Amino acid sequence: MNVEELKKIREKTQREMDLRNGEKAIKVVVGMGTCGIAAGARPVMAAIKDELARQNAKNVTVIQSGCAGFCEQEPLMDIFRPGEKKVTYGKVSPDKARKIVVEHILGGRVVNEFVFAQEK
């Protein structure tokens, strides 16, 4: 493990942390059951993290869940924005995930063409 590289990350990230509010207001959940993994949830999760880093978005928590029972719709991605209903995207690819990050998670506009279910 490259310890020096980690120390550099700490210095760089800590400087950025000092400049922002540390509250993580938005939550993203990626289905990571066997069905999700087999359908491509791992690169989707990596793409979400990567896009959040590219957009310098720090108020988003990305977590994993097990099988939700809609295996044919995997990879599934739930978005919880404060004060808004849950939106679930289905058959998410890394490219779709990047679009959802930019338009919905950060921009607040639901990407209707990829929506599988929306809380009433």
Place this chain on the structure above:
Amino acid sequence: MQELSMHILDIVQNSLAAGATRVEIRIREALAEDLLMIVVKDNGRGISQEVLSRVMDPFFTSRTTREVGLGLSLFKEATERTGGYLEVHSEEGKGAWVIARFRLDHFDRAPLGDMGETLGVLISGNPEVDFFYEHRVDDQIYFLETREMREILGPVGLDDPSVLDFVRQDIQIGLKKIGAATFPKVMEVLR
């Protein structure tokens, strides 16, 4: 599942679902013995003897969202294709460990795949869990330990997006350095 790293990600999800706070992933390649061994060990709540006797059955699962439990049976199938085997052990309340044994250079041995992305996703998605990853090729060792990472990173959480990138790159470079066998030798020739 096309890669062993995907199976590992899947097996570790079981550990996390069982409330594990520490997960160890050890991979050993013994070239002279033509052996690839993967061991995943956790300190979760473990598996009862009754469930343990049925975990390899694809039509058995403890979850309620679907009626099949494919993870372990698919992993078992991947080992058996190479003449290997899969064992699951557990002590209730103390944890579980899965041992997968493959013939390293068997034509049908699945590629290792992207261990960097698997560990990156696991660590950044479960920053509170201690992960230990060790990969040995004969006497060459690469390892990554999140407890140590946490100490170095201080207030920067393991869920920070830059950490996933670090883990991916560190593992990729580390495995290359020790000469980890991504594909069976016969497949390397064909590629």
